[in-house]
Amino acid sequence: MNAEIISIGDELLIGQVVNTNAAWIGRELGALGVPVTRVNTIGDNAKEIIVTSRRAWKEADVVIATGGLGPTHDDISKAAVATFFKKKLKLHKPTLEAVKARFAKLGYDKMPESNISQAMVPEGFQVLKNDRGTAPGLLFYNAGKTYIILPGVPQEMEFLMTGSVLPFLKHKYKNKLEAIKHRTIITAGIGESSLAEKIGDPKTFLKKSTILAFLPRAEGVRLRITSHGKSTATVNKEIDRVEAIIRERAGKYVLGTEDQTLAATVVRLLTERSKVLATAESCTGGLIASKITETDGASTVFYGSIVAYHNHVKIKELGVRQLTLIEHGAVSEETAIEMAEGALEKLGSDFAIAVTGIAGPDGGTKEKPVGTIWIALAERNAPTLTKKLQQDFGRVGNRERAAAAALEMLRRRLLGNDAA
Amino acid sequence: MNAEIISIGDELLIGQVVNTNAAWIGRELGALGVPVTRVNTIGDNAKEIIVTSRRAWKEADVVIATGGLGPTHDDISKAAVATFFKKKLKLHKPTLEAVKARFAKLGYDKMPESNISQAMVPEGFQVLKNDRGTAPGLLFYNAGKTYIILPGVPQEMEFLMTGSVLPFLKHKYKNKLEAIKHRTIITAGIGESSLAEKIGDPKTFLKKSTILAFLPRAEGVRLRITSHGKSTATVNKEIDRVEAIIRERAGKYVLGTEDQTLAATVVRLLTERSKVLATAESCTGGLIASKITETDGASTVFYGSIVAYHNHVKIKELGVRQLTLIEHGAVSEETAIEMAEGALEKLGSDFAIAVTGIAGPDGGTKEKPVGTIWIALAERNAPTLTKKLQQDFGRVGNRERAAAAALEMLRRRLLGNDAA
Numbered sequence: 001m002n003a004e005i006i007s008i009g010d011e012l013l014i015g016q017v018v019n020t021n022a023a024w025i026g027r028e029l030g031a032l033g034v035p036v037t038r039v040n041t042i043g044d045n046a047k048e049i050i051v052t053s054r055r056a057w058k059e060a061d062v063v064i065a066t067g068g069l070g071p072t073h074d075d076i077s078k079a080a081v082a083t084f085f086k087k088k089l090k091l092h093k094p095t096l097e098a099v100k101a102r103f104a105k106l107g108y109d110k111m112p113e114s115n116i117s118q119a120m121v122p123e124g125f126q127v128l129k130n131d132r133g134t135a136p137g138l139l140f141y142n143a144g145k146t147y148i149i150l151p152g153v154p155q156e157m158e159f160l161m162t163g164s165v166l167p168f169l170k171h172k173y174k175n176k177l178e179a180i181k182h183r184t185i186i187t188a189g190i191g192e193s194s195l196a197e198k199i200g201d202p203k204t205f206l207k208k209s210t211i212l213a214f215l216p217r218a219e220g221v222r223l224r225i226t227s228h229g230k231s232t233a234t235v236n237k238e239i240d241r242v243e244a245i246i247r248e249r250a251g252k253y254v255l256g257t258e259d260q261t262l263a264a265t266v267v268r269l270l271t272e273r274s275k276v277l278a279t280a281e282s283c284t285g286g287l288i289a290s291k292i293t294e295t296d297g298a299s300t301v302f303y304g305s306i307v308a309y310h311n312h313v314k315i316k317e318l319g320v321r322q323l324t325l326i327e328h329g330a331v332s333e334e335t336a337i338e339m340a341e342g343a344l345e346k347l348g349s350d351f352a353i354a355v356t357g358i359a360g361p362d363g364g365t366k367e368k369p370v371g372t373i374w375i376a377l378a379e380r381n382a383p384t385l386t387k388k389l390q391q392d393f394g395r396v397g398n399r400e401r402a403a404a405a406a407l408e409m410l411r412r413r414l415l416g417n418d419a420a
Numbered sequence: 421m422n423a424e425i426i427s428i429g430d431e432l433l434i435g436q437v438v439n440t441n442a443a444w445i446g447r448e449l450g451a452l453g454v455p456v457t458r459v460n461t462i463g464d465n466a467k468e469i470i471v472t473s474r475r476a477w478k479e480a481d482v483v484i485a486t487g488g489l490g491p492t493h494d495d496i497s498k499a500a501v502a503t504f505f506k507k508k509l510k511l512h513k514p515t516l517e518a519v520k521a522r523f524a525k526l527g528y529d530k531m532p533e534s535n536i537s538q539a540m541v542p543e544g545f546q547v548l549k550n551d552r553g554t555a556p557g558l559l560f561y562n563a564g565k566t567y568i569i570l571p572g573v574p575q576e577m578e579f580l581m582t583g584s585v586l587p588f589l590k591h592k593y594k595n596k597l598e599a600i601k602h603r604t605i606i607t608a609g610i611g612e613s614s615l616a617e618k619i620g621d622p623k624t625f626l627k628k629s630t631i632l633a634f635l636p637r638a639e640g641v642r643l644r645i646t647s648h649g650k651s652t653a654t655v656n657k658e659i660d661r662v663e664a665i666i667r668e669r670a671g672k673y674v675l676g677t678e679d680q681t682l683a684a685t686v687v688r689l690l691t692e693r694s695k696v697l698a699t700a701e702s703c704t705g706g707l708i709a710s711k712i713t714e715t716d717g718a719s720t721v722f723y724g725s726i727v728a729y730h731n732h733v734k735i736k737e738l739g740v741r742q743l744t745l746i747e748h749g750a751v752s753e754e755t756a757i758e759m760a761e762g763a764l765e766k767l768g769s770d771f772a773i774a775v776t777g778i779a780g781p782d783g784g785t786k787e788k789p790v791g792t793i794w795i796a797l798a799e800r801n802a803p804t805l806t807k808k809l810q811q812d813f814g815r816v817g818n819r820e821r822a823a824a825a826a827l828e829m830l831r832r833r834l835l836g837n838d839a840a
Contacts, residue, residue: 010631010633010644010646011633011635011644012442012443012446012459013446013455013456013457013458013459014446014447014450014455014456014602014646015442015443015444015445015446015447015448015450016443016447016602016604016635016644017443017635018438018439018440018443019438019439019442019443019459020438022432022435022439022461023432023435023436023437023438023439024435025435026432026433026434026435027434027435027436028435030434030435035433035434036433036434037433037462037463037468038433038460038461038462038468038472039432039433039439039459039460039461040458040459040460040461041442041458041459041460041461042457042458043457044633048457048458070612070634070636071612071613071616072612072613072616072634073616073621073622073623073632074631074632074633074634075634106611108614111613112611112613112614112616112617113617114613114616114617115613134613153636153637182434182436184436191526191532192490192491192492193491193492193532193534193535193554194528194532196491196492196493196532196534197532197533197534201493202493203493211430211494212493212494213430213431213464213494214490214492214494214495215431215436215437216490216573217573218575224430224431224436226430226434279727281706281709283713284710284713285706285709285710285712285713285714285718285722285725286699286701286705286706286707286708286709286710286713286725286727287706287710287713287714288706289701289705289706289709289710289727289729290704290705290706290707290709290710292705293703293704293705293706293707293727293729293779293819294705294707294815294816294819296781296782296815297782298705298729299729299730299783302705302729302730303729303730303732303733304726304727304728304729304730304733304737305705305706305725305726305727305729306724306725306726306727306737307699307706307709307713307724307725307726307727308724309709309713309718309719309722309723309724309725310719310722310723310724312723312768313723313724313767316766317724317726317737317766317767346736346737347733347737348732359713361716362716363719391552392551392552393552393575393579394552394575394578394579395714395716396574396575396714397552397574397575399713399714
């Protein structure tokens with residue numbers, strides 16, 4: 001049992017829009033027990049739609065296509081799919097009435113002519129009513145296989161998937177569905193290959209139905225355990241078993257599981273200790289504060305941040321001394337320390353982390369090349385700790401790494417193992 | 421001349437990671453003059469990699485594969501590609517030295533064994549040196565066709581694309597490259613089909629080398645003009661011509677044209693006007709500042725932000741009056757105004773945007789449910805503008821929408837059409 005996705009739209013190929021629909025559908029189908037084995041992203045091109053539909057219809061039990069169902073000249077998906085299945089388009093009156101009613105509700109005197117096309121349906125296709133737009137979803141079932149095409153607007157696609165497609169598949173394929181579960185273990189402070197050495201050869205402890213994947217990120221390496229089987233209970237039990245092995249072998253490098261980010265871990269640790277954080281950010285420009293406040297419950301452990309992008313803000317709002325900036329520069333250990341201690345003082349928190357650096361692409365010098373970043377961690381009644389990063393990962397990468405390193409410094413302080 | 425992308429990784433199929441790499445590569449190749457005609461997303465599966473490589477190698481001039489080049493057991497892409505091209509893997513000494521040096525620099529006593537695999541290269545492949553990680557990129561050129569495989573970590577992929585792949589393609593295919601340009605016109609206040617009626621049949625005014633696409637979104641319909649041709653100048657002239665026709669026919673519904681991101685547009689508009697921005701953020705917690713500072717050149721137009729997550733920071737750092745918080749609450753039009761005006765005053769900028777709201781999932785009341793967000797835009801010597809959002813899209817969605825709405829308010833103010 002498998003599914004393929006066909007994402008249709010020039011905007012996806014030219015990178016104007018990121019294909020979030022495919023990720024969403026992949027998650028939902030996986031949760032139902034239908035693994036997605038391929039996503040084909042193609043343009044608004046009839047020949048490509050036909051060629052790709054033919055391949056997918058051959059290779060997969062379920063094909064879900066999205067995009068190109070609108071009323072304008074560039075929406076050609078429906079006609080192409082009808083051509084592939086050798087079906088004629090016929091007017092579907094209930095859809096025409098629904099589209100007309102929609103326009104009346106929006107205050108139009110009459111429906112624009114082109115919307116009649118929205119009510120044309122290939123013969124033999126089921127119509128999936130779309131309450132969030134004018135283009136219905138279309139479903140064709142034949143000899144155990146299903147082909148579905150949905151609008152590309154995410155809200156409409158999600159509405160039709162949730163309300164029509166998933167219930168249809170759940171019913172139609174009930175004897176073929178397996179439980180598929182994933183769990184992700186978050187680590188920090190250790191590289192991919194060193195972590196792999198600690199964990200050992202996965203073949204020695206994984207069943208055939210279980211996969212272990214290493215997912216490196218700036219924040220740290222994530223380990224995803226994926227398992228499939230007859231029931232959710234047996235699959236979860238198998239995942240528990242593998243998680244226990246990994247936790248034992250990776251020890252202190254394990255932060256937690258699932259979608260727990262480094263920021264979420266820090267929020268949890270602060271909460272457990274009833275401590276409050278503030279940040280002072282220059283090159284990260286609010287990124288650390290943003291990561292922390294993305295987490296539920298951040299409001300009890302985070303006072304705020306002074307984003308001191310410009311030097312006058314460092315002086316005025318954080319109390320960094322002009323002399324420090326002149327003698328050592330904005331990107332220096334001294335400035336980082338004064339920023340962190342200034343934030344602690346100014347915002348009255350228990351901890352403050354400060355970051356100042358050269359994110360790039362411009363602003364680097366021979367002495368301080370792009371990627372030079374100073375981090376300081378200040379704590380009430382404790383010495384301030386500093387750390388320097390010096391490697392260029394590009395503007396976005398430098399910011400992400402700086403944020404991760406700062407949060408990791410705090411995480412270790414909270415766990416009482418600065419030295420680790 | 422065309423390219424296909426092969427994105428390899430189970431995490432993409434199960435929807436754990438959104439495929440941003442493909443969008444990034446699509447943009448860069450398009451800018452070079454190589455249109456991407458297909459993105460194949462597949463799992464970490466040798467058979468799939470071979471089958472998909474065979475198809476792509478047949479259909480495209482350039483194939484760019486990403487993912488599965490790491491040092492762990494689940495990284496199988498290189499071996500699969502070598503199998504497809506019937507090439508043996510051989511040790512590439514300079515790569516081994518580079519990987520060893522990398523580990524030494526990171527403070528390791530010795531390189532973990534598994535990294536030897538990083539230096540194994542299929543015979544006949546060029547090695548693209550990766551300064552941001554241990555896995556080099558690999559390039560195979562034969563009879564006018566190029567196959568490239570890169571690591572899936574975005575910073576590493578981008579580094580290799582920018583430094584090695586794009587220069588290679590530019591040189592190797594210089595006689596085949598065309599100029600390809602896109603421009604997107606933003607409209608609001610009119611539906612897709614009504615807009616299409618106003619614009620008329622595109623066939624009557626589009627050249628064969630030009631495409632007009634309708635992109636419906638919640639905020640309004642965007643119209644993308646894409647054109648290709650011999651030189652950038654002729655292509656831009658053609659796009660100017662089509663834009664003029666659309667602007668004339670769509671009239672007041674046209675808001676303007678779009679750059680890459682809203683934050684980048686705001687940075688550009690501020691730069692053109694020599695104006696400086698500051699932000700005061702509560703529920704967005706630094707997200708707006710982070711989006712702005714992610715853009716190159718933000719340092720000349722952005723002073724900083726007061727992230728006032730806790731009320732005492734609103735009072736102390738932004739000068740919000742205690743009485744305002746008591747009488748109207750932290751999430752109110754009055755508080756948003758005082759936050760924006762306080763930031764303007766405190767940081768000395770020309771504009772300040774402030775956001776306060778209930779991101780959720782907790783903290784909502786009957787009067788102010790989750791998703792209630794107030795935005796204020798203050799400008800030196802101009803009245804402060806406010807806007808209320810009230811719909812729940814989940815914590816992350818609420819924060820993203822608030823940031824987008826705030827930036828959009830500023831964008832319109834900078835363009836002089838607040839009322840639109």
